[in-house]
Amino acid sequence: MANLxxxxxxxxxxxxxxxxxxxxxxxxxxxxxxxxxxxxxxxxKGVVIQRRGTGATETFTIRKMSGAVGVERIFPVNMPAIQKIELNQRGKVRRARIYYFRELTGKKAKIKERRR
Structure with missing residues (x-):
């Protein structure tokens, strides 16, 4: 059944x-x-907090700062309204879900760029 x-x-x-x-x-x-x-x-435009799910139910969460207020949005990967995704910067993090990023402010909220 799962294969179907x-x-x-x-x-x-x-x-x-x-x-x-x-x-x-x-x-x-x-x-x-x-x-x-x-x-x-x-x-x-924002930082990816997490990717969750697989296949048709896969989603990703993006967080951006709008003034002093943090705004998060969840997008399904298979959403027909998504036209394109541009990768602006690769971040160097050690977690798959960076929920700790929500509490960081100022210079601590910067994510180092990963070398290619």
């Missing part, structure tokens, strides 16, 4: 070519918003 579910998820989900990214990376997500008849593209 995996087969359907793999066949029906639209594959998009996104860069590989993980926790600590700074990315920009461009997604489409529909307002009545009009559609526009909006972007959300």
């Amino acid at each position: 579910i995996d087969f359907v998820n793999n066949e029906l989900s639209a594959k998009k070519d996104f860069p590989t990214f993980g926790a600590g990376d700074t990315i920009t997500v461009f997604y489409e918003i529909k307002e009545g008849e009009k559609t526009r593209t909006q972007f959300f």
Whole structure:
């Protein structure tokens, strides 16, 4: 039964070519918003806090600072409204889920860049 579910998820989900990214990376997500008849593209740039799930149910959480307020947004990887994802900076972190990043302020909130 599990094999059948995996087969359907793999066949029906639209594959998009996104860069590989993980926790600590700074990315920009461009997604489409529909307002009545009009559609526009909006972007959300921030640090990836986590990636969760597998296959069709995989999601990732991005955190950005808007003024002095932290804003987090959860995106499904297979969301049809996502147009593209740009990888701005690779971060050097030692955890897969960096929840501790929420409490950091100032210089402590900077994530070092990973060398390539």
